[in-house]
Amino acid sequence: MIAQAIVDGFLSGAVVALGAIGVTFSLAILRFANFSHGDLLSLGAYAALFVLLMAGSTVPGASGALSTPIGPFSFGWGLPLAIVFGMAVAVAISLLLDRLVYRRLRKRSADPLTLVFASFGLALVLRNILLLLFGPDPHNYSSEIQMAVRLPGRVLVMPDQLLVFGVTLVVLALLWFFLQHTRYGIAMRSVAENPMLSSIAGIDIAGTVRLTWIVSATLAALAGVFYGVTVQVRPEMGLNLLLPLFTAAIIGGVGSVSGAVLGALLISLCENLFTLVIPSTYKPMIAFVLLLLVLYFRPQGLIAPKGQR
Amino acid sequence: MNGAAAHLLAAESVVAGYVPDLPIVHGVSLGVGPGEILVILGPNGAGKSTLVKSLAGVVPMFGGRLRLAGEDITGTPAHRLSARGIGFVPQTANVFTSLTVDENLRIGGYLLKTGLRERLDAAYARFPDLAQRRRHAGHALSGGQRQMLAIARALMTAPRLLLLDEPSAGLSPLMVSEVFGQVRQIADSGIAVLMVEQNVKAGLRIADRGLILVNGRAAHTGAAAQLRDDPLIAQLYLGKHAAPVAAHAAVGVSP
Numbered sequence A: 001m002i003a004q005a006i007v008d009g010f011l012s013g014a015v016v017a018l019g020a021i022g023v024t025f026s027l028a029i030l031r032f033a034n035f036s037h038g039d040l041l042s043l044g045a046y047a048a049l050f051v052l053l054m055a056g057s058t059v060p061g062a063s064g065a066l067s068t069p070i071g072p073f074s075f076g077w078g079l080p081l082a083i084v085f086g087m088a089v090a091v092a093i094s095l096l097l098d099r100l101v102y103r104r105l106r107k108r109s110a111d112p113l114t115l116v117f118a119s120f121g122l123a124l125v126l127r128n129i130l131l132l133l134f135g136p137d138p139h140n141y142s143s144e145i146q147m148a149v150r151l152p153g154r155v156l157v158m159p160d161q162l163l164v165f166g167v168t169l170v171v172l173a174l175l176w177f178f179l180q181h182t183r184y185g186i187a188m189r190s191v192a193e194n195p196m197l198s199s200i201a202g203i204d205i206a207g208t209v210r211l212t213w214i215v216s217a218t219l220a221a222l223a224g225v226f227y228g229v230t231v232q233v234r235p236e237m238g239l240n241l242l243l244p245l246f247t248a249a250i251i252g253g254v255g256s257v258s259g260a261v262l263g264a265l266l267i268s269l270c271e272n273l274f275t276l277v278i279p280s281t282y283k284p285m286i287a288f289v290l291l292l293l294v295l296y297f298r299p300q301g302l303i304a305p306k307g308q309r
Numbered sequence B: 001m002n003g004a005a006a007h008l009l010a011a012e013s014v015v016a017g018y019v020p021d022l023p024i025v026h027g028v029s030l031g032v033g034p035g036e037i038l039v040i041l042g043p044n045g046a047g048k049s050t051l052v053k054s055l056a057g058v059v060p061m062f063g064g065r066l067r068l069a070g071e072d073i074t075g076t077p078a079h080r081l082s083a084r085g086i087g088f089v090p091q092t093a094n095v096f097t098s099l100t101v102d103e104n105l106r107i108g109g110y111l112l113k114t115g116l117r118e119r120l121d122a123a124y125a126r127f128p129d130l131a132q133r134r135r136h137a138g139h140a141l142s143g144g145q146r147q148m149l150a151i152a153r154a155l156m157t158a159p160r161l162l163l164l165d166e167p168s169a170g171l172s173p174l175m176v177s178e179v180f181g182q183v184r185q186i187a188d189s190g191i192a193v194l195m196v197e198q199n200v201k202a203g204l205r206i207a208d209r210g211l212i213l214v215n216g217r218a219a220h221t222g223a224a225a226q227l228r229d230d231p232l233i234a235q236l237y238l239g240k241h242a243a244p245v246a247a248h249a250a251v252g253v254s255p
Helices: A002-030 A036-058 A060-069 A079-105 A111-136 A157-182 A182-192 A195-200 A203-230 A238-251 A259-272 A280-297 B050-055 B079-084 B100-109 B116-126 B144-153 B174-190 B200-206 B224-229 B231-238 B242-251
Strands: A147-153 A153-155 B009-016 B026-031 B037-041 B061-068 B084-090 B161-165 B192-196 B207-216 B217-223
Touching: A002 A036, A002 A153, A002 A157, A002 A182, A002 A238, A002 A259, A002 B161, A036 A060, A036 A079, A036 A111, A036 A203, A036 B217, A060 A079, A079 A111, A079 A203, A111 A238, A153 A157, A153 B037, A153 B084, A157 A182, A157 A203, A157 A259, A182 A203, A182 B100, A182 B200, A182 B224, A195 A203, A195 B079, A238 A259, A259 A280, B009 B050, B026 B037, B026 B050, B026 B061, B026 B192, B026 B207, B026 B217, B037 B050, B037 B174, B037 B200, B050 B161, B050 B192, B061 B079, B079 B084, B084 B144, B100 B116, B100 B144, B116 B144, B144 B174, B174 B200, B200 B224, B207 B224, B217 B224, B224 B231
Parallel strands: B037 B192, B037 B207, B084 B161, B161 B192
Antiparallel strands: A147 A153, B009 B026, B009 B061, B207 B217
8 A cells, every 4th residue: 555655656756857847947947936837837738739749649540559559558650640749739838928928928027926917817818728628628638548557565556657757757857958068058057147147148037938848838738648648637637736736846946956855756756645634635735734844844955046136 | 549450449438327317437448458457546535436337247348338359348238248258257146156167167158169178277277276175165255366266267268358356355465466477467368357446556567558537538558667766646535645546536426
């Protein structure tokens, strides 16, 4: 029982981690709490769903190759294609919204709270457009049956879950390399700490803001699709994930990618462990209680980037 | 002030500040040539820092002209000035404390297409103290090491002009002379240096020329030695006699 809850916690924590990284980036680099980030996950998930629906219905010849499950997994080669499309849509929409809304507000040196409210509004717009296009009912990427894999300790996991976890680890490793060893990655970290000094060194802040949206939206779309693969796609999925995403970013320490990942794992583990003893109706409360505890005992977060601000 | 032709940087009638209606710098002209140190001195609140920040493009200029080697660079945003050969070291928050020494220098060399390795080696050769700490985070450095790192960062792109905002602030006398020794060497290598300084004696000792800013206006300019030896100037603006400065301040436009 407990072993199963721990494994489930790790597996579902991967999705939260990918989303929480975007939240921590927007807090640290864009300098506002982006409440539409959850709906960016939904957007990516639905864009991917669109590709899978199209592949299944309109291209009869291709549907075989694209929707026949690969090995033990529930999906076919259409999913990688759908992921790429989901990322492209999420990136395009976030750059568009930045251009239309956030950049105008930044130019008028709007208060961060104004940007927060703008993101609230955009979240509503995005969510309702998805509702309008796809309806309120949940969708599954696949109706194929997959056999659970038995791990030691009588733990059962789905092959999809293992793959999602593995891909998340690879993506996190790539992100770490990008932030530590490429000039654009170091530029993102420098702008997070000190925009003025960064621009003196020749870094274009506007370009770094765009790059931040691109990275955050790409990870959000991936998280959304992974949620769709392991759970299901619903218009309110992003809204429901928002609290865990923010909690993970805050308890990890704003601006810290490893902190966001650690925070995500911690939340998912707690959610899965505590629902063994309390009714699962109270699950959303767990992230909230964790957030309160961390804010009370360690407000800078578990891994606060040292010497910042 | 000599003819603008000899100057690498020539500023004419710079008006600058944070709000258009309340300029802090009221039409200052100055020039600094290669290999020369120009020190900007003056009482607190005279606008020294605002002046150097406006030259660096981080505080808006509301009037006047800037020329770098004859080219008009008025209104160029801060992130483009680095590529034109201007390095700026702010007074505070001048290193990235969450990044390592090495990463700070890489950010300094952000615009370099090639030769980053060589510039890093040159920076570590100039500041051996930093070489030993290249993996240390900025927040783990002492005040003097931070100032060295800030200067090294600004030198990464081999600028023609280096702007320094109070490099001696908060440093021990020993560190001040070390930092100033470096600044003199930098100028001697052919770089034009414009430095704002609170520490009058030390500043005039290493500078070639000085400009005394009072209430956002250039009150006196001249050779450093001449300013240093002028008893009236020392008494009026640079000494410990507060009264004449206050009297002068009452005449000008106070910010």
